[in-house]
Amino acid sequence: MMPEVARALHVVAVVLWIGGVGMVTTVLLPEVRRAHEPAARFARFHALERRFARQARWTVALAGLSGFYMVWRYDLWDRFRSADFWWMHAMLATWLVFALMLFVIEPLFLDRAMARWSATRPQAAWRAVEALHGFLLALGLIAIAGAVAGSHGVNLLAW
Numbered sequence: 001m002m003p004e005v006a007r008a009l010h011v012v013a014v015v016l017w018i019g020g021v022g023m024v025t026t027v028l029l030p031e032v033r034r035a036h037e038p039a040a041r042f043a044r045f046h047a048l049e050r051r052f053a054r055q056a057r058w059t060v061a062l063a064g065l066s067g068f069y070m071v072w073r074y075d076l077w078d079r080f081r082s083a084d085f086w087w088m089h090a091m092l093a094t095w096l097v098f099a100l101m102l103f104v105i106e107p108l109f110l111d112r113a114m115a116r117w118s119a120t121r122p123q124a125a126w127r128a129v130e131a132l133h134g135f136l137l138a139l140g141l142i143a144i145a146g147a148v149a150g151s152h153g154v155n156l157l158a159w
């Protein structure tokens with residue numbers, strides 16, 4: 001496959017994935033907070049987010065495959081040894097955090113732990129849900145800004 005095709009797939013996957021995280025964080029979470037008492041929030045949110053979790057799994061997989069394919073085809077491994085390419089690290093870190101969350105931590109124990117936590121301390125559990133999504137969205141946006149500028153030769157941190 002031409003690496004240009006991989007780049008196009010990479011960006012499409014990232015748009016659907018991080019766009020979804022933006023929608024969940026800035027629209028869905030505030031609406032669930034407004035419409036439900038703390039004790040009911042997590043269950044409601046979980047039911048609504050289920051469809052997006054499925055979409056996030058395949059977009060994360062596609063972004064990772066296309067990303068590593070480009071690293072291999074363009075032979076960019078050296079970049080991971082240079083701080084100037086912090087945005088390559090930002091992409092990899094963002095991807096790793098999401099992949100771990102979606103494929104390992106959530107299915108293995110996070111869902112159950114959150115259900116238990118929100119039954120005993122619903123307000124603290126809900127604040128954690130909001131904070132986690134804010135953090136993940138920020139990470140994704142930083143990676144996008146850094147990567148778009150960086151892949152056109154501009155280091156946003158040294159600009």
Ligand code: HEM
Pocket residue numbers: 007010011014018063064066067068070071076091092094095139140141143144145147148150151152
């Ligand atoms: C395993 C994880 C990832 C790898 C290995 C990877 C790799 C790459 C590579 C090699 C490029 C091309 C760089 C260049 O042309 O100099 C790229 C571009 C890009 N990546 Fe990633 N990436 C990964 C994850 C992500 C994530 C998580 C995001 C966003 C949240 C992201 C967003 C982008 C964007 C926006 C571009 C720029 C496309 C352009 O303007 O041409 N990538 N990525």
